[in-house]
Amino acid sequence: MVYNFKKIEKKWQKEWEKSKIFEVKEDSKKKKYYVLDMFPYPSGEGLHIGHAFTFSLGDIYARFKRMQGYNVLYPVGYDSLGLPAENAAIKAKEHPLDYTKRSMKNFMKQEKAMGWSYDWSRVVASHDPEFYKWDQWIFLKMFEKGIAYRKKAPVNWCRKCDTVLANEQVTDGKCWRHEDTDVEIKHLEQWFFKITDYADELLEGLDKIDWPDNAKKRQRNWIGKSHGVEIDFEINNEKWGIFTTRPDTIYGVTFMVVSAQHARLDELVTDEKKKDVDKFLKKLKSVSEKELGDMEKEGVFTGSYAINPVNGEKIPVYAGNFVLADYGSGMVMAVPAHDQRDFEFAKKYSIPIKVVINPAEYDLDADKISRAYTADGRLINSSDPRKSKISGATKSKTAPTRRDGEDFDGFDNWNSREAIEGISDFLEKKKFGKRVVQFKLRDWLISRQRYWGTPIPIIYCDDCGIVPVSEKDLPIELPKNVKFGKGNPLETNKKFVEVKCPKCGGKGRRETDTMDTFANSSWYYLRYADPKNSKKIFDEKKANYWAPIDQYIGGPEHITMHLIYVRFYTKFLRDLGLLKFDEPALKYFTQGIVHAADGSRMSKSKGNIIEPLDMIKKYGADTLRLALVSFASPDKDTNWDEKIVLGNHKFLNKVWDYFSDLKNINGKVDLKVESKLNKTIKEVTGYVDKFKHNLAIIRLRELFDCFDKIDKKTAEKFLIMLHVYCPFITEELWNKIGNKGFISQAKWPKFDEKKIDEKFEKAEKESDGLVGDINNLLRIMEEKKQKVEKVYVYVLPNEVDNYFAEELSKRSHTEVVVYSVADKDKYDPEGKSKKAKPGKPGIYLE
RNA sequence: GCGGGGAUGCCGGAGCGGUCAAACGGGCUAGGCUUAGGACCUAGUGGCUUAGUGCCUACGAGAGUUCAAAUCUUUCUCCCCGCACCA
Numbered sequence: 001m002v003y004n005f006k007k008i009e010k011k012w013q014k015e016w017e018k019s020k021i022f023e024v025k026e027d028s029k030k031k032k033y034y035v036l037d038m039f040p041y042p043s044g045e046g047l048h049i050g051h052a053f054t055f056s057l058g059d060i061y062a063r064f065k066r067m068q069g070y071n072v073l074y075p076v077g078y079d080s081l082g083l084p085a086e087n088a089a090i091k092a093k094e095h096p097l098d099y100t101k102r103s104m105k106n107f108m109k110q111e112k113a114m115g116w117s118y119d120w121s122r123v124v125a126s127h128d129p130e131f132y133k134w135d136q137w138i139f140l141k142m143f144e145k146g147i148a149y150r151k152k153a154p155v156n157w158c159r160k161c162d163t164v165l166a167n168e169q170v171t172d173g174k175c176w177r178h179e180d181t182d183v184e185i186k187h188l189e190q191w192f193f194k195i196t197d198y199a200d201e202l203l204e205g206l207d208k209i210d211w212p213d214n215a216k217k218r219q220r221n222w223i224g225k226s227h228g229v230e231i232d233f234e235i236n237n238e239k240w241g242i243f244t245t246r247p248d249t250i251y252g253v254t255f256m257v258v259s260a261q262h263a264r265l266d267e268l269v270t271d272e273k274k275k276d277v278d279k280f281l282k283k284l285k286s287v288s289e290k291e292l293g294d295m296e297k298e299g300v301f302t303g304s305y306a307i308n309p310v311n312g313e314k315i316p317v318y319a320g321n322f323v324l325a326d327y328g329s330g331m332v333m334a335v336p337a338h339d340q341r342d343f344e345f346a347k348k349y350s351i352p353i354k355v356v357i358n359p360a361e362y363d364l365d366a367d368k369i370s371r372a373y374t375a376d377g378r379l380i381n382s383s384d385p386r387k388s389k390i391s392g393a394t395k396s397k398t399a400p401t402r403r404d405g406e407d408f409d410g411f412d413n414w415n416s417r418e419a420i421e422g423i424s425d426f427l428e429k430k431k432f433g434k435r436v437v438q439f440k441l442r443d444w445l446i447s448r449q450r451y452w453g454t455p456i457p458i459i460y461c462d463d464c465g466i467v468p469v470s471e472k473d474l475p476i477e478l479p480k481n482v483k484f485g486k487g488n489p490l491e492t493n494k495k496f497v498e499v500k501c502p503k504c505g506g507k508g509r510r511e512t513d514t515m516d517t518f519a520n521s522s523w524y525y526l527r528y529a530d531p532k533n534s535k536k537i538f539d540e541k542k543a544n545y546w547a548p549i550d551q552y553i554g555g556p557e558h559i560t561m562h563l564i565y566v567r568f569y570t571k572f573l574r575d576l577g578l579l580k581f582d583e584p585a586l587k588y589f590t591q592g593i594v595h596a597a598d599g600s601r602m603s604k605s606k607g608n609i610i611e612p613l614d615m616i617k618k619y620g621a622d623t624l625r626l627a628l629v630s631f632a633s634p635d636k637d638t639n640w641d642e643k644i645v646l647g648n649h650k651f652l653n654k655v656w657d658y659f660s661d662l663k664n665i666n667g668k669v670d671l672k673v674e675s676k677l678n679k680t681i682k683e684v685t686g687y688v689d690k691f692k693h694n695l696a697i698i699r700l701r702e703l704f705d706c707f708d709k710i711d712k713k714t715a716e717k718f719l720i721m722l723h724v725y726c727p728f729i730t731e732e733l734w735n736k737i738g739n740k741g742f743i744s745q746a747k748w749p750k751f752d753e754k755k756i757d758e759k760f761e762k763a764e765k766e767s768d769g770l771v772g773d774i775n776n777l778l779r780i781m782e783e784k785k786q787k788v789e790k791v792y793v794y795v796l797p798n799e800v801d802n803y804f805a806e807e808l809s810k811r812s813h814t815e816v817v818v819y820s821v822a823d824k825d826k827y828d829p830e831g832k833s834k835k836a837k838p839g840k841p842g843i844y845l846e
Numbered sequence: 847g848c849g850g851g852g853a854u855g856c857c858g859g860a861g862c863g864g865u866c867a868a869a870c871g872g873g874c875u876a877g878g879c880u881u882a883g884g885a886c887c888u889a890g891u892g893g894c895u896u897a898g899u900g901c902c903u904a905c906g907a908g909a910g911u912u913c914a915a916a917u918c919u920u921u922c923u924c925c926c927c928g929c930a931c932c933a
Contacts, residue, residue, distance in 0.1 A: 214850055214928090221849060221929060228933085244933060257933090297931075322931045332933045340847085341931060440932050556928080599926090630871080632859055636851090637926080641858065647871055654886085695860075698870045773898035775889060780897060811888060813877065835898090843898060 005620030033070035038554030067748035082517035086452035126520035133475030224440025231433035243328030252356035261325035270303030383410020453514025461501035552585035622726035667709030681751035763802035794833035
């Protein structure tokens with residue numbers, strides 16, 4: 001019988017839809033399990049192979065947990081707001097709303113074709129005002145708590161997107177969506193979320209969750225906590241704080257560098273240097289951010305001098321292109337002898353280099369070193385010359401001692417590591433500075449000057465200033481009637497923009513910026529718990545029943561964006577008292593990326609895209625699913641190869657043929673098969689749980705290969721295990737072999753350790769060995785041109801059951817006779833039976 | 847520069863201290879089955895050897911730990927990825 005996958009897959013899609021078996025309710029008696037794939041953006045192109053892969057992983061897991069008896073929430077939705085949709089719509093000369101609706105419909109159709117077992121009653125879409133209303137609600141709460149705030153800041157601007165970007169959306173100085181477009185820096189007033197308030201918690205929370213190490217490390221790196229000291233340097237009779245992690249080098253500071261973008265740079269520039277500085281700044285503006293990264297360290301003297309608090313030295317202040325304006329205080333103390341960047345700068349501008357740390361083995365010579373010495377060592381030149389004069393400090397070479405108070409005379413001979421602490425103590429004691437913690441993480445810039453996003457619920461009033469929209473007026477809906485072209489389309493709708501001030505009733509102007517699309521994906525997982533609630537963002541009982549996500553699945557590209565934001569939102573909503581947990585996802589699986597056959601990225605421009613739909617048409621969704629996850633370990637990157645699909649299709653054909661013939665499953669329980677079955681259940685259960693689907697499928701194939709005539713229970717258990725990978729064909733066969741209902745609702749099989757008997761496997765191995773031996777002998781005889789008619793095998797009496805003449809004959813293509821060594825009537829003209837050893841029967845050829 | 851991952855047979859990929867010449871798939875070879883088959887079944891697929899044996903060489907390169915290493919340590923080479931002037 002032909003395996004008509006098209007018919008079968010269509011049939012079961014309908015059956016599942018009709019029966020609604022994947023819809024779930026809260027059930028206090030059942031243990032819940034929440035499986036979630038990352039919120040997809042519904043592109044007009046439909047599903048790509050990456051979707052097919054990652055969502056299949058989710059579906060496999062959801063089906064697995066469901067069969068194991070959990071109350072499984074496995075929802076789907078659409079991250080339908082956002083720049084890509086707007087851009088695609090403009091390109092197609094279509095309204096984003098129409099484009100989005102069409103894309104979503106197309107997506108749903110394809111998702112159903114893949115056999116993903118979503119609870120379709122819970123679909124959410126972020127472009128739905130009933131959804132983004134709650135974005136706005138959260139915004140208002142954040143505004144209330146001071147988490148959402150407005151400030152002027154140097155921001156990343158993409159000309160092509162026509163909007164600002166978050167730091168996370170800039171890669172190599174280029175826009176994350178336009179690899180060919182350099183990001184420009186503009187100074188604009190923008191909305192920010194104060195994610196940095198949660199920096200410490202975001203860091204510590206990582207210890208509590210079961211995520212891949214790699215993901216955790218990347219987040220830690222991104223958050224970038226470092227301990228250091230903020231030291232006050234006096235410039236023009238005013239104190240300027242600078243951040244350093246190396247207070248041990250403070251005696252080696254020979255100049256200061258302030259960021260060229262520093263807001264208060266003007267105050268440092270003296271009149272006679274103004275021209276120079278302006279020239280320098282102008283030059284910087286003409287280069288893009290990207291080139292700035294590659295550029296040599298450059299700077300210009302501002303004319304001002306700073307006083308080093310520890311030794312009273314007067315040092316020049318430069319403006320430089322390599323100092324970040326928004327990290328630390330935007331100014332650094334430069335120690336050329338012990339920092340490579342400072343070293344290069346000092347060399348370029350002939351600034352003195354002062355060694356204050358020597359390696360253990362030798363002394364550095366400031367005039368001769370070719371690069372900064374950044375390792376640990378022993379401090380020199382690290383005392384206050386003003387004090388030394390008074391006290392006539394002895395230059396002892398003895399072990400350093402900790403000095404307190406007035407008799408302090410420096411840190412010479414201290415170990416630099418200890419000096420970090422010692423000098424920090426000293427600075428704090430003298431009130432020259434204080435210990436501080438710095439993060440690389442910046443506040444999240446969420447303003448976007450584009451149309452297809454959540455409107456920010458704020459009104460500007462000349463009299464009242466920034467006024468939040470009141471909660472009862474939510475949602476602020478996106479007007480459909482806008483003109484696309486230059487600038488923010490929302491500004492073209494007067495009715496939207498011109499509003500009354502909610503406070504004074506006077507003339508107000510509505511904020512036309514929309515929110516970053518990542519806002520939506522930061523809390524959508526909670527809305528699934530209660531998707532239709534029109535009164536509240538979600539019912540807290542429901543949210544706390546289903547959430548947090550037990551198993552989250554998605555690509556590595558989201559580790560530093562979405563996965564940070566969603567953690568931040570979760571903590572914020574917890575602080576509002578809505579959630580009883582701190583982390584959105586307890587477990588996270590990062591799948592590998594499927595590349596094109598040649599290892600390059602799949603992209604439309606390269607024309608190397610594999611369409612899942614094509615594969616479904618050619619081989620069926622079951623085959624595609626099986627192929628995608630059996631190819632390699634799912635956490636590894638792979639290169640696509642259609643041969644894999646072909647091989648899996650063959651396998652499913654065999655499965656189909658085998659189970660279609662009911663005679664095959666009318667057999668009796670066979671101990672050998674039973675042992676193998678139980679062992680397979682044991683292993684496959686473990687593999688599925690750990691996403692090692694490639695290995696699980698191998699085990700299933702091996703089990704299938706050992707089937708001859710089997711009993712119905714065995715058949716069922718095999719089908720159930722295969723079902724998580726191939727839901728359609730197994731559903732059909734489940735019915736075919738006489739079961740009512742859905743295999744989707746069957747119970748995952750349990751294994752019985754007692755039924756696993758390694759002797760069968762051993763016997764099988766020995767039997768394989770014997771076949772090998774026989775064939776080997778036959779080959780040798782053939783080479784010697786000796787004809788062999790019959791093969792006689794002499795088996796030790798206790799092993800007689802392990803060898804079957806029929807099987808051996810078949811596999812060696814020669815008639816085989818099996819004797820027990822103990823058989824008195826055996827035919828054994830050359831006494832080969834004496835050679836029989838355990839697991840190794842004697843052989844005689846004739 | 848920092849951080850992560852990788853290098854295994856003709857190929858994709860398992861294995862991560864002994865049970866490894868190395869799962870499973872693909873390819874190829876031989877045979878069978880067939881009107882035919884790119885379908886299916888069986889066997890083989892590092893080298894040398896042999897009535898079923900045994901030996902040698904192999905898991906990017908070198909060194910080491912160990913009774914024992916593809917598997918552990920270390921150095922090196924190459925590849926991929928993430929962050930990147932974070933003081």
